[in-house]
Amino acid sequence: MNINALDKLPARVKFMYGIGDTGFSLTSTLIGAYFLLFLTDVVGLRPALAGAAIMVAKQWDWINDPIVGYISDRTNTRWGKRRPFLLFGFIPYGLTFALMWWKPPVESQIGMAIYFGAVYVLYDTAATFVYMPYFALTPELTRDYDERTALTSYRMAFSILGSLIAFTVPLIIIGSFRPENAGRVWWNGVLFAILSAMPLLLTFWGTRERYTTTTSAGPLTLRSSVKAALQNRLFLFGVGLFLATWLAISIVEAVFLYYIRYYLRLEGSSDAIMACVFVVAILALPLWEWTSRHSNKRRAYIVGVTFWAVVQIVLVLLRPSPPTALVLALAAMAGVGVSAAHVLPWAIIPDAMEWDELQTGQRHTGTFYSIVMLMQKASAGLALLGIGLGLEWSGYVPNADVQPLSALTAIRGFVGPVPAMLLCLGILLAALYPLGREEHLATRQELLRRGMVDAGANGR
Secondary structure, three states, X not given: XXXXXXXXXXXXXXXXXXXXXXXXXXXXXXXXXXXXXXXXXXXXXXXXXXXXXXXXXXXXXXXXXXXXXXXXXXXXXXXXXXXXXXXXXXXXXXXXXXXXXXXXOOOOHHHHHHHHHHHHHHHHHHHHHXXXXXXXXXXXXXXXXHHHHHHHHHHHHHHHHHHHHHHHHHHHHHOOOXXXXXXXXXXXXXXXXXXXXXXXXXXXXXXXXXXXXXXXXXXXXXXXXXXXXXXXXXXXXXXXXXXXXXXXXXHHHHHHHHHHHHHHOOHHHHHHHHHHHHHHHHHHXXXXXXXXXXXXXXXXXXXXXXXXXXXXXXXXXXXXXXXXXXXXXXXXXXXXXXXXXXXXXXXXXXXHHHHHHHHHOOOOHHHHHHHHHHHHHHHHHHHHHHHHHHHHHOOOOOOOOXXXXXXXXXXHHHHOHHHHHHHHHHHXXXXXXXXXXXXXXXXXXXXXXXXXXEEEEEOO
């Protein structure tokens, strides 16, 4: 049997799978870039309370994510294992997201923090039931080393496009994040809830699961799935690399608008600066797919992320009120590295799953992806709590024309040195990652030889 022919995907399938990430990108970018700013500068929550509300909500994932991943692994329907979650979950996903942007008539700071923490938990639960199965589709659509990079590139093209829209359009609708614009924030939330939910239906109708595991080393339990993940050295390398990269992205997302508004004093150019980052990131995706095919994923990651880390440090060294053209040029250069940071960690993660399948005789895809997202969201929650505490302790004043020097120093630290150190950690883990194209191909051939995988269309 020709493995390469078996694993090739038509462009239509890649497109229909990739478009599903538009919604996840819209919601995650809006939350990452604007939610803390919304809570501090529109709702009026103290930064520490705002960060605490976000952090507590994200810790719910310690329970939520593994359970949803396990349920996804155990699901079998005529539509497959993963796709039914997209069909039945897109409405709760959109509704709960919209509620996150409504300012309730509550005066108490504690009451406000409880409301936003609770609604965030509801949203996160609904979101997990759609994005966990969606992410788990990647290794079940193709097992080819390079096809996964291509599939992920399609997904990241829509993801980065979603980020571009989510960074720029709200600034047009809302204007400035101030208390008097709370109504505009709410309507923006409703609009993006609709735009985020609908692509999931396109992915449901446009994809089919192609692989199932045909042997088992015993009953598939939540405990055995988590144990398999924690004993998989290759997977832990991939998780560490992914976590370092996306934690850096989360921190930059959360503070970059503070940096543009209060330090660079270029609030009127915020949409152009963010558009420059993400347009270039989309255009650079073919570069990283080509580099991965002609070398391997980890080397492509090292080159791209090193470039981004250097640009981020240069960006934060700017003086206040710099020429807009200079900032746009640096934003474009950052976009090249941001592109690599988006696509390559996601493309690396699935390759460790066949190695686990070879060792255990079971396929724990949903649980593996649940652990990836659990670690990412829990650590991002702690990071946002740290940002909130840092802003409060540094004397940050919401909507002030002039911030204290200590607050500006904190904002610059969160934009430059902190994410740069995380990216350096990712580079180190990529350099040590032992699974390349040849090793992955050998694993797949052994799985096929043992008859441990069936290929075909699973789902209608």
